[in-house]
Amino acid sequence: MINERIKGKTVAITGASGGLGEQIAYLCAQNGADLILLARNIEKLNQLSTRIRDQYGVKCKGFELDVSKPEQISQVFKRIYETEGEIDVLVNNAGYGIFSNAIDINFADLEGMFAVNVIGLITCTREVIPYMCKxxxxxxxxxxxxxxxxxxxxxxxxxxxxxxxxxFSNSLRMELSEHGVFVTAVNPGPIHTDFFQKADPEGSYLKKLGQFILDPKKVARNIVSVMLKNHREINMPRWMNWTATLHTIAPRTVESLGRKAFFKK
Known part of the structure; x- marks a missing residue:
């Protein structure tokens, strides 16, 4: 057992139709948690929900949701609270990236990444805050x-x-601390998921990473293990986090020494 705290609790996961979100869902189910799965592809969600219910005997339901549409987020979460009850853990996993020089990136991709990765995440979070604080x-x-x-x-x-x-996470953590609500930021390096099909269609960066790419099952295990525990951050892999920490102290040195590696994309 990885985490007995989530047994009988309800975990909602955005971007749950594949990759890291799917692995988190499986591990939560193994630990006895009920699940609410959110993603744009309802067919995949329904298939995943059926497998989880059949294999683990927990409640699991999929809801179609495009987190880039705030009005849809409000509608879906309202339906969740009306039909499924309270959410104990929200995992804001939906997100994507495009690897491109700033001068080359088109406006649709720029707007899209902020809509999903930032505005969508914040909007989903705002839907659960009042209930959790209460x-x-x-x-x-x-x-x-x-x-x-x-x-x-x-x-x-x-x-x-x-x-x-x-x-957002660092500020929110302080805001919610007096209400008994925990906020954890997860900072993984590159993970072996479909993320790179969109971020790097040619696959060159993925090949260059080799053994340094993270296993989504391992990342999911670390995430599920801290659910309903006051844990500030998860940083993977450690060497990459050390590099980031060193960069805050000596940015010029890190950027100079790491230049060759940084330009591998």
Whole structure:
């Protein structure tokens, strides 16, 4: 058992139709949590929900949701609270990135990344805050990125969105601390998921990463293990987080020594 605290609790996960979100869902179900799965692809969600219910005997329901549409978020969460009850843990996992130099990125991608990674995340969070504060219990987990701590070439806009997620999480953590609601920021490095199909269609960056790319099951395990625990951050891998920490102390040195690696995208 990874986390007995979530047994019988309800965990809502955005971007749950695949990748990290799917792995988090499986692990939560293994630990006896009921699940609310949110994503645009309702067919995948329904298939995943059926597998989870059949295999683990927990409640699991999928809701179609495009987090880039705030009005849809409000409608869906209202329906969730009316039909499924309280949410104990919200995992803001939905997000995407496009690797491109700032001068080359088109406005649709710029707007889209902020709509999903930042505005969508904040809007979903605002939907659960009143209920969690009223109950004096709950946990909001925001999937950020090591890019939010150390920006590198060809990820300027994506890094900007993740910097925003970290800033939001750090402020929110203090705001909700007096209400008994926990806020955790998750800062992984590159994870072996479909993220790179959109971020790096040619696959060159993924190949260059080799053994340094993270296993989504391992990342999910770390996330589920801290649910309903007052845990500030999850940083993976450690060496990448050390580099980001060193960058805050000696940015010129890190940017100079790491230049070759930073330009691998």
């Amino acid at each position: 109950r004096k219990s709950g946990h909001i987990i925001n999937i950020a990125s090591q890019a939010g701590k150390l920006a590198t070439p060809k990820s300027s806009v994506y890094a900007a969105t993740k910097h925003a997620v970290l800033g």
